[in-house]
Amino acid sequence: MSEVYQIPDEPKAGRWENLATQPLWPLLAGMLGGPIFGWAWLILNALAFGSPTIKKEVALVLSGWVGLIGFTLLTFYSVHVGLLPKEAIPYMRIANSVIFLSVSYLIFLMQNRSFGIYEYYGGHVASGWIGLFIGFFIGPELERIQAEQLVIPLIEALL
């Protein structure tokens, strides 16, 4: 055996390497454009620079997404059956922000560690301005579509 040893935390850049960007950009895009856009970009970024923790990141995004929708349904159901007053809805929405920020920040921390190594080995780093700009306009629209096509029908079916 004479090849160079591969350390487990080293990224293996994929075919979309040109799209790799600092993980801070998708994190900001999520804050401006909502979870769907931010998380989709984080996963795309993980594929682009070959994040070694991509499986964990995908699992986090999926559980975060289920958590967000589940918590919204739970809130409306609790109000509907009288467990919570209507006035509690704004407080319950804070939990949604916490779920979104926790998942996003955990993925950001995971990617940030490997991204430093990716940069050190001369990996291509794209600017995130365009993505941020797109997220600002497209993100809220994606959230609206999700609410109309998925969340509201689910609430109606539940109540």
Next chain:
Amino acid sequence: MSGEERDFSAPDPSWVDQAQAIRRLEMGDPRGAIEFLKRALGHSPENPGLHTLLALALLETKRLHAAELEAGISLDLDPEYPIAHRIMASVQLAKRNFSKAREHGAQSLALDPNDAQNRLMQARILQAMNKKEEAKTELEMAISLAPEDPNVHEAMGDHCRHHGDPKGARKFYQAALELEPEHFGSLVGMGYVLLLEGKVEEARDHAIWALSHNPTNEEAIGLITAIKARKSPFMGLWWRFNAWLVGKGEVRAMVTLMILFVLYRIGSQVLLDLGQEDASVTLRYLWLGFAVYTWVAPGYFQRQIQAELREVQLKPGF
């Protein structure tokens, strides 16, 4: 020659890379060391010493997860390798996993009780667990085992400094500097002592010297930051807040920030529900100010320190 016999006339190629890696580590270049160790491990993937060295280099570059895996591989290959236990203890300490750090520290000590480095490791763990007296005992034993090693005197100096004894710290740093006049850690430690004694200009000379030798050393950066923070309340506030957060570790810091965020959101909503719209808006602006401040302050602070490094020259004969 049969296939199983080794050809001793040809040197093992991993030895050359290993020697280069050790040299890089001694020069304070762990990233360079990693490259040589990757090559060496390409030739000898079952060598626990190489995995341990790689774990050390990774630890020094703050790649804690990889360092933990490499120390683990080394211990799988040789469970009774004291240095691997010590490196694993260091990794666990950096991850603030005190129980595992203690477990591996104890194993390295049991395997080699007369190694001062194992005693030092044990002292560091005890110090992190706020067991001041037990840490001091370990440090005293380390000094008795290796009185000619400046690192053990430096560690005792650090212990005194962290427990509010600048006089004791000065004594041990001086002992280390007598053994090695350019001992990096002791010169930085002495800078902290001078700062505690209010001798800001002298402390700055120590910081500048240290940074001119190793511009990425955390302790040296911490010293120049502490000096700068003392002069500017604006930056000092951020530095203290940042140091407080960093001290908690990554995940706890995130949880702390999240709690602050939830408190802000609940406070803002409660004020709205109570009809205090102006107060709610004020709270939102305060949060926005906090967010902007924590965003802007690090970059501004960094520029101030770099300007300081450009302007300040060491006094002749320092």
